[in-house]
Amino acid sequence: MELAEVNNIGTYGLLAGLALFLLAIGRYFFLAGLAYLVCYYPGWKSLQRFKIQPKDPSRIQIRHELRYSLSTALIFSAIGILVLLLYLNGYTTLYTNPSEHGWAYLLLTLACMIVFHDAYFYWTHRLLHTPWLFRKIHSVHHRSVNPTPWAAYAFHPLEALLEALVVFPIITVFPVHLGIFILFTFIVVLMNVLGHLGFEFMPETFRNGKGSWLTSSTHHNLHHQLFHWNYGYYFTWWDRWLKTLRMR
Ligand SMILES: [Zn+2]
Ligand SMILES: [Zn+2]
Numbered sequence: 001m002e003l004a005e006v007n008n009i010g011t012y013g014l015l016a017g018l019a020l021f022l023l024a025i026g027r028y029f030f031l032a033g034l035a036y037l038v039c040y041y042p043g044w045k046s047l048q049r050f051k052i053q054p055k056d057p058s059r060i061q062i063r064h065e066l067r068y069s070l071s072t073a074l075i076f077s078a079i080g081i082l083v084l085l086l087y088l089n090g091y092t093t094l095y096t097n098p099s100e101h102g103w104a105y106l107l108l109t110l111a112c113m114i115v116f117h118d119a120y121f122y123w124t125h126r127l128l129h130t131p132w133l134f135r136k137i138h139s140v141h142h143r144s145v146n147p148t149p150w151a152a153y154a155f156h157p158l159e160a161l162l163e164a165l166v167v168f169p170i171i172t173v174f175p176v177h178l179g180i181f182i183l184f185t186f187i188v189v190l191m192n193v194l195g196h197l198g199f200e201f202m203p204e205t206f207r208n209g210k211g212s213w214l215t216s217s218t219h220h221n222l223h224h225q226l227f228h229w230n231y232g233y234y235f236t237w238w239d240r241w242l243k244t245l246r247m248r
Pocket of ligand 2: 141147151196220224
């Protein structure tokens with residue numbers, strides 16, 4: 001391989017890495033930042049009655065959430081580069097022509113990804129709550145007892161890596177449209193920001209989890225307050241089946 005060719009590959013790799021980092025950090029800052037502006041600072045006064053915990057989060061807590069979120073964005077972009085390399089070299093089941101498997105299949109795969117991720121998150125989260133792993137790794141995330149949207153990415157680097165690994169079975173086991181895969185990663189961040197919002201805007205049936213199979217901001221806020229309850233991500237199914245669902 002010519003030196004110029006190697007240099008070109010290096011430049012493209014660097015640009016792709018930078019683009020993926022900007023995408024990871026950009027969507028975090030956009031979604032968490034928007035939620036923070038609306039709810040916290042400056043925050044809409046009329047929304048304050050929806051606050052889950054009355055106490056305001058400290059600046060030290062927010063700095064901690066931001067610092068760890070930056071390291072998570074770096075890890076997510078490294079995983080993104082690996083996904084891109086696997087895709088470009090034909091090692092994934094990602095495809096780009098939506099009509100290849102039909103439009104209904106696109107929706108079906110999105111639903112499957114969400115259900116699979118929900119199970120993956122529940123069980124890895126339970127694992128992270130075993131005493132040694134909690135002390136060494138997951139306590140970083142739980143330092144926010146009253147989380148803000150900035151906590152959405154606030155993980156120990158090893159936890160960020162563990163959570164990011166979910167993409168590999170998704171892009172290798174069954175055909176997934178590239179656009180649907182990117183949409184799925186946006187839904188993951190959106191749900192994470194909602195879980196750490198600290199404000200609850202949903203009706204009572206969503207809020208208490210008892211009448212709903214969907215999780216809510218209150219569901220995950222209680223996880224941060226009580227530690228050993230409410231491990232789910234999108235759905236309350238696993239918490240219900242394993243009797244770890246706790247609502248007010
Ligand atoms: Zn936890
Ligand atoms: Zn959390």
